[in-house]
Amino acid sequence: MSELWVERHRPRTVGDIKGQTSVVQRLASYATMKDFPHLLFAGPPGTGKTTAAMALTRDVFGKEFRQNLLEMNASDERKLESIRTKVKQFARTAPFGGASFKIIFLDEADALTNDAQGALRRIMEQYAETCRFILSCNYSSKIIEPIQSRCAVFRFRPLAEAEVSDQVHSVAKSEGVALDDDAAEALVRISQGDLRKAITALQVAAALESKITRNLIYETSATAPPESLHQYLMACRQDGFHAARRRLRELLDRYGLAGTDFVNQLHRELYGADFLTEIQKLDLTELMAEIDFRLVEGGGESVQLDALTARLCRLLA
Numbered sequence: 130m131s132e133l134w135v136e137r138h139r140p141r142t143v144g145d146i147k148g149q150t151s152v153v154q155r156l157a158s159y160a161t162m163k164d165f166p167h168l169l170f171a172g173p174p175g176t177g178k179t180t181a182a183m184a185l186t187r188d189v190f191g192k193e194f195r196q197n198l199l200e201m202n203a204s205d206e207r208k209l210e211s212i213r214t215k216v217k218q219f220a221r222t223a224p225f226g227g228a229s230f231k232i233i234f235l236d237e238a239d240a241l242t243n244d245a246q247g248a249l250r251r252i253m254e255q256y257a258e259t260c261r262f263i264l265s266c267n268y269s270s271k272i273i274e275p276i277q278s279r280c281a282v283f284r285f286r287p288l289a290e291a292e293v294s295d296q297v298h299s300v301a302k303s304e305g306v307a308l309d310d311d312a313a314e315a316l317v318r319i320s321q322g323d324l325r326k327a328i329t330a331l332q333v334a335a336a337l338e339s340k341i342t343r344n345l346i347y348e349t350s351a352t353a354p355p356e357s358l359h360q361y362l363m364a365c366r367q368d369g370f371h372a373a374r375r376r377l378r379e380l381l382d383r384y385g386l387a388g389t390d391f392v393n394q395l396h397r398e399l400y401g402a403d404f405l406t407e408i409q410k411l412d413l414t415e416l417m418a419e420i421d422f423r424l425v426e427g428g429g430e431s432v433q434l435d436a437l438t439a440r441l442c443r444l445l446a
């Protein structure tokens with residue numbers, strides 16, 4: 130694999146970011162003003178937080194933007210001391226190209242303990258004259274209030290199905306791989322709004338075949354297609370324990386699923402299974418939660434999955 134497609138197709142300018150409409154609008158006006166406050170980007174992985182930080186920096190500073198950007202990942206910087214040292218060095222020299230400030234992007238800021246965040250807050254204050262901080266995190270609630278209140282907060286959402294679909298089609302086209310609509314739909318489904326996941330899965334599949342099919346996407350992304358999960362539920366209902374158990378084994382084997390993957394994917398598919406009654410869906414939801422918990426707590430995989438199949442056979446028969 131040469132260059133990663135997620136990098137090659139990362140939007141360079143704020144205006145090219147997909148979805149995130151209100152975020153993009155506000156950032157675009159910062160880019161026009163060439164000024165902004167400290168920013169906090171919150172949201173799930175693969176939704177454009179790092180992309181937005183880089184694109185905004187580029188929009189404000191132009192081609193030489195990297196000279197005015199210090200990137201750090203809080204989960205790599207074990208001690209706040211190393212952040213402090215880097216910030217200090219970076220802030221010592223004047224901004225490049227006549228800019229009035231430099232940008233410090235701290236990814237995964239929610240990996241810092243509350244004490245470290247307290248110290249970070251003081252660093253932010255100390256260098257506020259010359260530096261703007263952009264912090265990213267998955268959950269803004271994990272960032273201490275004094276930092277939140279010093280930042281403009283931006284919430285990134287999982288991308289909509291149509292946005293993921295458009296983007297994977299456009300990446301496939303520019304990479305010269307044939308992606309049919311069923312395969313794009315599979316990418317949408319496995320990604321759950323995470324574009325990094327969708328594009329990575331596309332590249333993994335494209336490394337194997339030049340014509341991407343739905344099955345190839347499922348097989349290379351450790352995800353069972355919806356109909357095979359439905360067939361398992363049907364087997365529990367009609368064919369009895371042994372047949373259902375066999376089907377489950379085949380499924381785990383073919384798609385390379387761990388027990389918790391299977392339970393979570395089955396849970397996601399439950400609500401679309403129109404052959405189940407409402408009551409059955411409720412019972413099954415509780416059952417999934419219980420089995421998931423036991424697996425996470427270290428319950429043996431094969432005995433837990435057999436227990437799941439056994440209960441499903443009773444509930445659905």
Ligand SMILES: Nc1ncnc2c1ncn2[C@@H]1O[C@H](COP(=O)(O)OP(=O)(O)O)[C@@H](O)[C@H]1O
Pocket residue numbers: 134135136138139140145146147148149173174175176177178179180181296324325326328
């Ligand atoms: N909103 C988006 N618009 C276009 N591409 C995106 C978007 N979000 C993610 N991507 C794609 O996924 C990759 C990872 O996105 P990134 O911004 O690093 O996500 P994170 O939110 O985890 O920081 C990018 O390089 C880009 O290819």
Ligand SMILES: [Mg+2]
Pocket residue numbers: 178179180236265
């Ligand atoms: Mg990121």
